[in-house]
Amino acid sequence: MYAFRYHRAGSIDEAVRLHGSCEDPGYLAGGHTLLPTLKMRLAQPSDLIDLGDIDALKHTATTSGALTIGAGVRHNDVARMSHSIPALAGLAGGIGDFQVRNRGTLGGSIANADPAADYPAACVGLGATVVTDRRQIAADDFFVDLFETALEEGELVTSVIFPAPRRAAYMKFPNPASRYAIVGVFVAWTDSGMRVAVTGAGASVFRVADMEAALARDFSPDALADIRIPEDGLNNDIHATPDYRAHLVTVMARRAVVRANASSDGVRL
């Protein structure tokens, strides 16, 4: 690890101000991607601004049909919120391992925008809104490309607003070692229509319009049986080929619909 200056911000304003005054700074949330990167000397920030002391990032609130989760809330805490949006809690409980869930945060995960991370599927799948220190961004516009978001330099995610769905579920085919999604599909029947969001398969999370249209006609796994997404542009690595990933998208989407229907006791906030 290279040397860097360490700051511990007490408020959102202080964190953003510090970021603006440093030469090559970075925010430190749970650190589960950043710290391994630093240890391997693959990054060399001049300053790190620790967000761990900012209470304003740890609030959770339920208001008029939506769940607002602070960016600093850890995966394990979201996993315990099964009374509000079970699909979201289930997703959080399946991230990484217990240690990762005990440190990693919602804001850190989506700001990093790893192509195989789980949370982007929930944000796009539920039609969430990302709140930052300066504006609100629809999840559909937030994730731009591989490790690329709509965030500006120094912009800090403060919370995410998840509208409660009528029915929803997330299913993933995890890498057995890391639990990263080789393919993960979030299916949601929301007040504004059907949403199908896929993570792990491409450079960034994406929606599948054909599946959404099919589910709008018939919310059953059979409605998706004949829909196969094109493999062009899908990820290729030692774990899975684009062809295999395309196949998995349909399989995971169908399983998600089965699970969503099974837990249709409903979500009412």
Next chain:
Amino acid sequence: MNLSGEHRINAPREVVWRALNDPVILHQAIPGCEAVEQESPTSFTARVKAKIGPVSAVFSGRVELKDLDPPAGCVISAEGTGGVAGFASGDARITLREDGQATLLGYDAEGKVGGKLAQVGARLVEASANKITNAFFSRLDGLVALPETPPPQSTDESPTIGHRRQEVPLERVLIGLVAALVIALGVVAAFLQ
């Protein structure tokens, strides 16, 4: 890993070549490029500061051109090192084709990644490489794309200029491309998989 594709650059070959012969344009087209230097008529070095996700590193790439066959294409051999991050090397076959007023640039590269990158970045190598090459081509297209009506006054001269310059510009195309590929191979990763 294999990396291949074809990009349409919205300008005649002549124009693309001339533009690519301009180091200033190359600097602008290669994401994060800090320097391009010519060592000999067929070898170049490029220094690029690359950032993908949490990884940020300066990579030095060295490029050798082989089997030059202007203007149809050639083979390039490249290697890049990024300090402790690791190294990357590979061969790429490049083809240039005319497509009306535009140019089709095809590439087919076979690369290897070693060191820390290979250990921890395997799942992200190809996605990163694709992102960087796409960024290179879209910047290039933005820099050289012609207005809808091509300027007629250059037609007299261009065959001569084209002939005289064919070799150099082709090499320049390759530097840009290879720099992009090398960084792409090189940059990748710290994500524990």
